[in-house]
Amino acid sequence: xxxxATIFIFDKVANIKIEERGLENIPKDKGFIYCSKHxxxxxAYILFRHSPNLTAMAKKELFRVxxxxxxxxxxxxxxxxxxxxKAQKQTADFAKILIDKKLPMIIFAxxxxxxxxxxxxxxSGVFYYQQEEDLDIIVVSHNSGVHWQKKSWIKIPGxxxxxxxxxxxxxxxxxxxxxxxxxxxxxxxxxLML
Numbered sequence: 001x002x003x004x005a006t007i008f009i010f011d012k013v014a015n016i017k018i019e020e021r022g023l024e025n026i027p028k029d030k031g032f033i034y035c036s037k038h039x040x041x042x043x044a045y046i047l048f049r050h051s052p053n054l055t056a057m058a059k060k061e062l063f064r065v066x067x068x069x070x071x072x073x074x075x076x077x078x079x080x081x082x083x084x085x086k087a088q089k090q091t092a093d094f095a096k097i098l099i100d101k102k103l104p105m106i107i108f109a110x111x112x113x114x115x116x117x118x119x120x121x122x123x124s125g126v127f128y129y130q131q132e133e134d135l136d137i138i139v140v141s142h143n144s145g146v147h148w149q150k151k152s153w154i155k156i157p158g159x160x161x162x163x164x165x166x167x168x169x170x171x172x173x174x175x176x177x178x179x180x181x182x183x184x185x186x187x188x189x190x191x192l193m194l
Contacts, residue, residue: 003048010042015157016147018046022164025138026050031098031105032136032167035126035181037189038108039116039145046162047140051104057094076103088128095133109185116145116193119186127177136167139181141188161192 010016034047034054048054053076060079063069072079078094080087098105107129110120129135142162148155165184168177 003045003052006045007042007049010155014147014155016042016155017159018162019159020046020162020164022166023050025164025166027104027136027138027167029102030136031095031101031103032138033098033126033129034104034106034140035109035137035168035185036106036140037142037185038110038113039142039189040113040148040150042144042148042160043108043142044106046142046144046160047104047106053103055098055103055105057105057107078105087125091125091128092132095129095135098129098135099133109181113150114145115150116143117190122178122182122185124174124178126181127174130168130170130177134170137181138167139165139184141165141185141192143189143192146193163188163192 007018011018034051036043036047044054055076055078057078057080058072060081063072063079078097080090094105097103107126109122109126111123112120114120126137130137140162142160144160144162146156147158147160168180172180
């Protein structure tokens with residue numbers, strides 16, 4: 001309810017509408033991964049509307065901060081060790097949690113929030129989730145950064161367009177998988193920003 005109220009306020013106060021396409025591609029009653037571009041603080045709000053039990057990963061160091069630890073644990077965020085090779089080893093454990101608890105998880109494939117129109121090399125972690133447990137990967141492209149810019153309180157009226165693509169094909173090589181992610185995620189988000 002809080003998510004819908006927040007989005008309602010964006011609509012009425014900032015005159016930012018949200019148009020979503022491909023909602024039929026969001027799996028129901030099973031664990032899966034949203035692979036999304038991250039341009040603004042509204043990105044997760046939009047996904048929470050359709051997946052209220054959405055989880056994410058956070059570096060394990062954040063779990064050492066007392067108050068932050070409480071919030072992350074309450075939200076079901078998974079602690080990841082980003083040390084050399086350790087994150088990939090945790091993939092199987094995390095994938096099993098997603099499947100057993102039927103949780104959706106968000107992965108920001110560029111690793112961090114990126115201003116609209118900019119790119120960073122994609123992280124390949126999402127590939128290993130599909131390989132490990134055959135999880136559906138739903139790529140989410142959008143133009144949120146055009147209307148809600150990084151490190152700015154100014155909101156630009158207009159329509160945030162969010163596209164949920166069909167699940168990624170199974171059995172692709174890592175190179176082909178990442179190429180398709182780049183096309184759906186980065187190229188399509190760039191097109192939506194025009």
